Amino acid sequence: MAVVPICREKYYEILQKKMMEKPVFVVSTNTCPYCVKAKTLLDNNKVEATEFNLDEFSDEDRVEFGHCIWGALPRRFVPFIYVNKQPLGSYSELVQAQEEGMLKNLASGATDDIL
16 A cells, blocks of 8 residues: 655745745746757746746755646656646646637636636
């Protein structure tokens, strides 16, 4: 039986506060090429996003934030993108969202019907 990581309240509260800043929240690292692509795609579509760069934290904090960000998911990856505090997924899901017109809605401020 797999052990489910526990998201500590301190880290949960930090993430929730950051997620409230803008409708889109992007978890990234400095060396991730798809993180750059995701941020570029959002910028090109005039969608404001809060970036949460895991490389700005200690190893211990990265692990703790990871428990909150990915929970019991079998894979941990970046970019990991949230829209309206709901997980969207990776760069691939962001591209799909663009193709479905979701990014245009986000840019116009229409966030209620997204996710």
